[in-house]
Amino acid sequence: MAIHIPSRVVRFFRERPRLTRGLDRTIAPFEAVSKKLVFGCRMCGQCILHETGLTCPMGCPKTLRNGPCGGVRMNGHCEVIPGMTCVWVKAERRSRLLPWSSTLLKIQPALDWSLKGSSSWVNLLAGVHDKGAGR
Numbered sequence: 001m002a003i004h005i006p007s008r009v010v011r012f013f014r015e016r017p018r019l020t021r022g023l024d025r026t027i028a029p030f031e032a033v034s035k036k037l038v039f040g041c042r043m044c045g046q047c048i049l050h051e052t053g054l055t056c057p058m059g060c061p062k063t064l065r066n067g068p069c070g071g072v073r074m075n076g077h078c079e080v081i082p083g084m085t086c087v088w089v090k091a092e093r094r095s096r097l098l099p100w101s102s103t104l105l106k107i108q109p110a111l112d113w114s115l116k117g118s119s120s121w122v123n124l125l126a127g128v129h130d131k132g133a134g135r
Helices: 007-014 017-039 087-095 101-105 120-125
Strands: none
């Protein structure tokens, strides 16, 4: 389930960096609160909730975005925080309930840490999300 933003929308936001920054400053706090409460979001600026069973992979102590490490315990718990269920075990279980469950297998690009704290919604509209490139 790829999210496609029309090129004219991306072009509109890329040609207006002041508007994009202003929109980010306005939307990011609301996005942070709502997604933190519902999904445990860490505001990486490159949200892939729709591809990870609505589980934020940034909750992983190792910040792994492409699946679990080799240290998942037999009970499905994390090797770093033994009392916590591995976020990838949660993602796999939750993705089974979604009609687009196959997106869990998509290889994700490396995280662009310069986007941390910014709105992934605004980044998506501006086309930053697709490239994994900074602003």
